[in-house]
Amino acid sequence: MDCAVAMNLEAAAMPESQEPLLEVCDLSLRRGQAVVLDGVNLALHPGETLGLIGESGAGKSTLALALIGLLRAPEVQLAGSMRFRGTELTRLREADYRRLRGNKIGLIFQDATAALNPCFTVGEQIAEPLKRHLGLSKWDRRERAAELMHSVGIPEPRLRLDAYPHELSGGMQQRVMIAIALACNPELLLADEPTSALDVTIQAQIMELILDRVRALNSSAIFVLHDLALGAQVCDRIAVMYAGQIVEEGPSDRVLASPLHPYTRGLKSCVVELGSRTLVPIPGQVPPLNAMPAGCRFAPRCPKAKAICGEQRPQAEIRDGRQVACWFID
Amino acid sequence: MFQAASAKLAQTLLVLLIVSAASFAFLKLAPGDPVSIMLGSDYSKSSYDQLTHELGLDQPVVFQYGNWLADFVRGDWGTSYITNQNIFELAVLQALPVTLTLAALSLLIALVIGIPAGVLAALYRNSWVDVLATTLAIGGNAFPSFYLGILLIWLFGVDLGWFPVLGFVAPWEDFWQGLWHLTLPAVTLGAWYVGLIARITRSSLLEVLGQPYILAAKARGEPAWRVVWVHGMRNVLMPLVTVIGLQLGGMLRGAVMTEVVFALPGLGMMVTTAVLNREYIVVQAGIMLTGLLFVAVNLAVDQTYQFLDPRLRRR
Numbered sequence: 001m002d003c004a005v006a007m008n009l010e011a012a013a014m015p016e017s018q019e020p021l022l023e024v025c026d027l028s029l030r031r032g033q034a035v036v037l038d039g040v041n042l043a044l045h046p047g048e049t050l051g052l053i054g055e056s057g058a059g060k061s062t063l064a065l066a067l068i069g070l071l072r073a074p075e076v077q078l079a080g081s082m083r084f085r086g087t088e089l090t091r092l093r094e095a096d097y098r099r100l101r102g103n104k105i106g107l108i109f110q111d112a113t114a115a116l117n118p119c120f121t122v123g124e125q126i127a128e129p130l131k132r133h134l135g136l137s138k139w140d141r142r143e144r145a146a147e148l149m150h151s152v153g154i155p156e157p158r159l160r161l162d163a164y165p166h167e168l169s170g171g172m173q174q175r176v177m178i179a180i181a182l183a184c185n186p187e188l189l190l191a192d193e194p195t196s197a198l199d200v201t202i203q204a205q206i207m208e209l210i211l212d213r214v215r216a217l218n219s220s221a222i223f224v225l226h227d228l229a230l231g232a233q234v235c236d237r238i239a240v241m242y243a244g245q246i247v248e249e250g251p252s253d254r255v256l257a258s259p260l261h262p263y264t265r266g267l268k269s270c271v272v273e274l275g276s277r278t279l280v281p282i283p284g285q286v287p288p289l290n291a292m293p294a295g296c297r298f299a300p301r302c303p304k305a306k307a308i309c310g311e312q313r314p315q316a317e318i319r320d321g322r323q324v325a326c327w328f329i330d
Numbered sequence: 331m332f333q334a335a336s337a338k339l340a341q342t343l344l345v346l347l348i349v350s351a352a353s354f355a356f357l358k359l360a361p362g363d364p365v366s367i368m369l370g371s372d373y374s375k376s377s378y379d380q381l382t383h384e385l386g387l388d389q390p391v392v393f394q395y396g397n398w399l400a401d402f403v404r405g406d407w408g409t410s411y412i413t414n415q416n417i418f419e420l421a422v423l424q425a426l427p428v429t430l431t432l433a434a435l436s437l438l439i440a441l442v443i444g445i446p447a448g449v450l451a452a453l454y455r456n457s458w459v460d461v462l463a464t465t466l467a468i469g470g471n472a473f474p475s476f477y478l479g480i481l482l483i484w485l486f487g488v489d490l491g492w493f494p495v496l497g498f499v500a501p502w503e504d505f506w507q508g509l510w511h512l513t514l515p516a517v518t519l520g521a522w523y524v525g526l527i528a529r530i531t532r533s534s535l536l537e538v539l540g541q542p543y544i545l546a547a548k549a550r551g552e553p554a555w556r557v558v559w560v561h562g563m564r565n566v567l568m569p570l571v572t573v574i575g576l577q578l579g580g581m582l583r584g585a586v587m588t589e590v591v592f593a594l595p596g597l598g599m600m601v602t603t604a605v606l607n608r609e610y611i612v613v614q615a616g617i618m619l620t621g622l623l624f625v626a627v628n629l630a631v632d633q634t635y636q637f638l639d640p641r642l643r644r645r
Contacts, residue, residue: 102551
């Protein structure tokens with residue numbers, strides 16, 4: 001699918017037809033010989049939330065890191081385009097990209113315990129983007145850091161400013177991480193599995209907190225998740241990824257209610273529902289990156305695969321207000 | 331906190347006690363009878379017995395050890411048979427400052443060269459910079475310091491005449507003269523340390539740079555130099571200090587060689603001369619002083635840990 005198609009689709013979905021905040025066109029990312037991302041198309045409008053759903057190794061986190069510019073040449077080879085507020089990110093100079101990171105684009109990591117530097121206080125780490133991007137004075141940084149900690153629900157923020165990460169619980173550490181990502185009121189927040197390293201009891205709290213802050217700041221957000229149902233619940237739109245490609249993308253309710261791509265259907269039937277006794281796993285595994293099939297990457301595991309699936313890659317088509325890449329859409 | 335500190339103190343005292351017992355035993359086991367040496371060739375039985383009594387040598391060994399230890403703690407370390415010099419003065423006031431100055435200067439040179447070399451090697455891993463730094467590091471580590479010292483004397487001292495070949499001028503008396511005299515010895519001793527520091531910096535930094543918090547610092551828009559030198563190096567200091575502390579033994583061993591080659595009147599020179607003259611009492615003072623230095627450095631390293639790693643701090 002080319003970008004014109006994606007734009008038409010977005011225009012259909014969003015009647016007010018705003019300029020998209022983020023527009024990814026035919027983005028490919030290669031690491032040596034391995035094609036990690038293959039022809040990714042996405043559009044995200046201001047205030048919108050998008051869920052990237054897929055198994056481990058589908059390229060969700062890679063896409064997030066590529067968007068914030070932490071995976072660039074010469075480490076990897078990028079092709080295609082990523083436009084953020086009209087700026088072409090793939091050609092952006094490193095110094096200019098650095099001005100976006102932590103400022104206009106924030107990133108929440110999966111494991112806050114590992115993503116916070118053990119040698120610096122949480123106050124120092126929250127204050128860093130405030131100094132770097134907003135140029136606040138030392139006193140103002142401290143004040144603002146305390147406000148941010150309060151806004152992410154950390155009790156007694158003034159006492160905790162000088163705490164080291166190991167002195168806080170996992171949930172509190174993730175709240176600090178969120179405060180860092182939101183410090184400069186980013187227009188785009190990327191959240192890479194923000195709750196999967198946490199206890200089940202606080203997962204919902206943290207998810208609720210992120211959504212709440214994103215709405216309060218009127219930011220857009222991309223959530224990297226592996227849970228289709230959770231994604232559909234918290235995001236406006238959903239993009240299902242498989243082996244570096246987006247196989248189905250559209251409004252959450254429609255994707256979850258009537259998935260069109262066989263892989264999305266497989267993911268849906270993997271979810272154990274209360275009262276349901278059947279659990280249908282998807283047979284097989286994601287093929288290794290150096291041995292991807294020439295045609296549809298899902299073909300070897302697909303129950304509906306025919307000869308053409310193994311030979312030619314299906315182009316994304318618009319059906320029912322979403323893009324689907326499959327030869328046999330019902 | 332108090333419990334940990336007192337346990338540490340008890341441990342330290344035990345180590346010092348063992349060192350003192352070993353060095354006392356060393357004197358006892360040394361060949362030769364001090365009384366007959368002091369009396370000369372011709373003496374009577376009564377004068378022999380009298381001197382033995384005066385020196386306390388007729389008492390049980392445990393009492394002798396106790397007396398010796400008490401004298402040692404008071405700073406009464408005896409007198410050299412040869413120069414008639416007070417050994418405390420000789421060892422602590424004269425030799426020790428020379429060795430400490432040499433060691434400190436060598437460490438400074440090693441840090442100033444070794445850390446940037448290690449960082450460059452880590453940042454440009456597997457490039458020619460890395461190969462060069464690693465080769466120099468291993469070379470410096472493998473090259474015997476006595477040979478390097480002679481080479482440096484030959485090249486910079488004799489051939490080019492840039493630096494003095496021998497001798498020591500105290501930097502606290504004439505700073506630039508002292509530094510000038512200490513340059514070649516400090517480079518000789520430091521070369522060995524450069525390799526060690528560069529290797530540890532390289533491997534620790536490579537490990538640290540792979541950590542998620544480094545990626546997180548980049549995601550906050552931190553510039554590359556700050557990511558490496560602040561976020562990265564802050565976490566490298568811990569293993570670096572550990573290795574520097576552990577390798578102080580190697581430093582003192584190297585100092586002996588260096589002091590002999592460059593004729594510096596330090597601890598190594600003092601002990602070497604004493605061994606050649608069979609002045610066991612001076613060797614003993616050298617052993618005790620070295621033991622004390624070790625214990626002091628270990629204590630200092632332990633204290634530094636708490637300063638460097640917030641996770642080890644007790645509140």
